[in-house]
Amino acid sequence: MGLMGKTALVTGAATGLGLAFAKRLAADGANVALADLKGADEPAAALAKHGHRVLGLRADVSSDESVTAMVAATVDRFGAVDILVNNAAVSSTLKLTPFEELTVGEWQHVLGVNTIGVFLCCRAVALPMRKKKSGRIINIASGTAFKGAPFLLHYIASKGAVMSMTRSLARELGGDNITVNAVSPGYTLSEGNLANAQFLAAQRDAAVSSRALPRDAYPDDLVGAVSFLASDDAAFITGQILAVDGGSVYH
Secondary structure, three states: OOOOOOEEEEEOOOOHHHHHHHHHHHHOOOEEEEEEOOOOHHHHHHHHOOOOOEEEEEOOOOOHHHHHHHHHHHHHHHOOOOEEEEOOOOOOOOOOOOHHHOOHHHHHHHHHHHOHHHHHHHHHHHHHHHHHOOEEEEEEOOOHHHHOOOOOHHHHHHHHHHHHHHHHHHHHHHHHOEEEEEEEEOOEOOHHHHHOHHHHHHHHHHHHHOOOOOOOEOHHHOHHHHHHHHOHHHOOOOOOEEEEOOOOOOO
16 A cells, blocks of 8 residues: 555556556555546446545546646545556557558547647646655556557657657656656557457567567556556656566567
């Protein structure tokens, strides 16, 4: 219960990785706001039945107005935002597409959520965190930005930007005792990825064979890293990108 009294905001938290992160942070003792484009009342209610202090929110991270309302609702309910997990992203719904066939509209959609969305969420929590002179921002990146992969240029570019933003924000926010780190998963068998047959066929075997620990990755494999970076044990760690991928990338 190392996060007792802290408040975490997790985006993209209705299912998959985001829900796994929210469950772990709640188990660690944090108040947790679960935000998702499709709403998060149902998973929040399920966590509340186990005695956790939670809030379900509908939010579009690509919308400045929506992000502002999301953070305001969290602060109104719990009094602060101590931890932000930037998990919301366009990924598992994408189709593998040669880069010459990608449209500007597809680029704008992916960057709007995966990159601009991270910026908006970080900007929105910066003020309450700076007032407290304390905070943890944890961005969810992707191992594809280290290794490259064909037919996902817009997605990989968006996650590469998140890595660079993590390092730059660590410099900018460090004076206010706010740490900014990223977790970089490998291909993970989340609900969304399991539902995308094209992704599953193209990525699963290649991902497993690239790992020093040659097995599938599941959402629960990632929650410990997020819990650690949110905790006081990581108080002197910032600007880092932690690869949690079974030893596929050494960084």
